[in-house]
Amino acid sequence: MxxxxxxxxxxxxxxxxxxxxxxxxxxxxxxxxxxxxxxxxxxxxxxxxxxxxxxxxxxxxxxxxxxxxxxxxxxxxxxxxxxxxxxxxxxxxxxxxxxxxxxxxxxxxxxxVHPGVALHPRQRVMLGAGCLIQQSCVLTCDITLGRFVLLNLGCTVGHDAELADFCSLMPHANVSGAARLAPGVYLGTNATVIQGVQVGENTIVGAGAVAVRDLPANVTAVGVPARAI
The missing domain is CATH 3.40.50.20 (Rossmann fold)
Incomplete structure (x- = not known):
């Protein structure tokens, strides 16, 4: 990559x-x-x-x-x-x-990347080809985004997070520090992945859901805490 x-x-x-x-x-x-x-x-x-x-x-x-x-x-x-x-x-x-x-x-x-989004070399944020980062997103430091990652309006990504290829964050989704999103993960509007949690490939985290523990691949998870359905 x-x-x-x-x-x-x-x-x-x-x-x-x-x-x-x-x-x-x-x-x-x-x-x-x-x-x-x-x-x-x-x-x-x-x-x-x-x-x-x-x-x-x-x-x-x-x-x-x-x-x-x-x-x-x-x-x-x-x-x-x-x-x-x-x-x-x-x-x-x-x-x-x-x-x-x-x-x-x-x-x-x-x-x-929207011009209002702060991305300076000192933040050590890596972007893959084709990433789209919309207005009011906040990325802190030591973050890796793979190819064709979408961050819609107002998303946040914390330190040491990794978002693999084709991940999609809908408006106001939040990825906490050191979280790991496998390829193709989709976070609905206002969904949150708590610090250190890993989300498996192609999994959907529904709108407003909060992932407080690891989620497997190829499931849809909803609720607080998020559970696969």
Whole structure:
């Protein structure tokens, strides 16, 4: 797994014409939120030229939030120019499936982080390719996020936590220090994983649930304390 410091993706101020092109895969509500995230990044430092949206399910209108619908994943794979891609799919399994279909060597997947989120080298936060970190998230120190991790609005991640590839945190989910989330874990809105707890691969922790002890793989856990159902 390739992991990069957030600062590795800092781009010097550039004119609009010089900004690298970026497209969003996922033309639904999260796609529009990711567009807003990119616009917020550009307001602070012009960074990306957003071309439009791709989705295997065509939207009802030819434009989404004022940008064109450009086609399917197969159309995106046919690109002849380098393109940055943001995969805006909320489901962990769905996001992994989309990434598996994006096979063109022309495609790259930079992490996108809201400019209000503090990420400095001294925090020692490692981000994998394709991570999306939305407004009001708080990450402390010595944290590792794998590839295509999604932190939605207002999430917190504590010291020494590890979130593996394709983990998804919905708004205001909380991961305490030294917790371990295996690949594909999904935390619902306001879910919490207590310090040191490990959550198994592809497990769903329901909205408002609190994981106070380790959870196995491939279950759905709800309640306080969270129990597999």
């Amino acid at each position: 390739t992991q990069l410091f957030f600062s590795d993706y800092d781009i010097e101020s550039a004119s609009t014409d010089a900004r690298p092109p970026l497209v969003i895969v996922g033309a639904g509500g999260l796609g529009r939120e990711v567009l807003l995230l990119i616009q917020q990044i550009n307001e602070v430092q012009p960074t990306w030229q957003v071309r439009g949206f791709y989705d295997d399910r065509a939207p009802a209108t030819p434009t989404v939030a004022g940008l064109p619908y450009l086609g399917t994943a197969a159309d995106l794979n046919a690109t002849t120019e380098p393109l940055a891609v943001a995969v805006a799919v909320g489901s962990s399994a769905g996001r992994a499936g989309v990434v598996a279909r994006l096979t063109s060597a022309q495609l790259s997947f930079p992490p996108l």
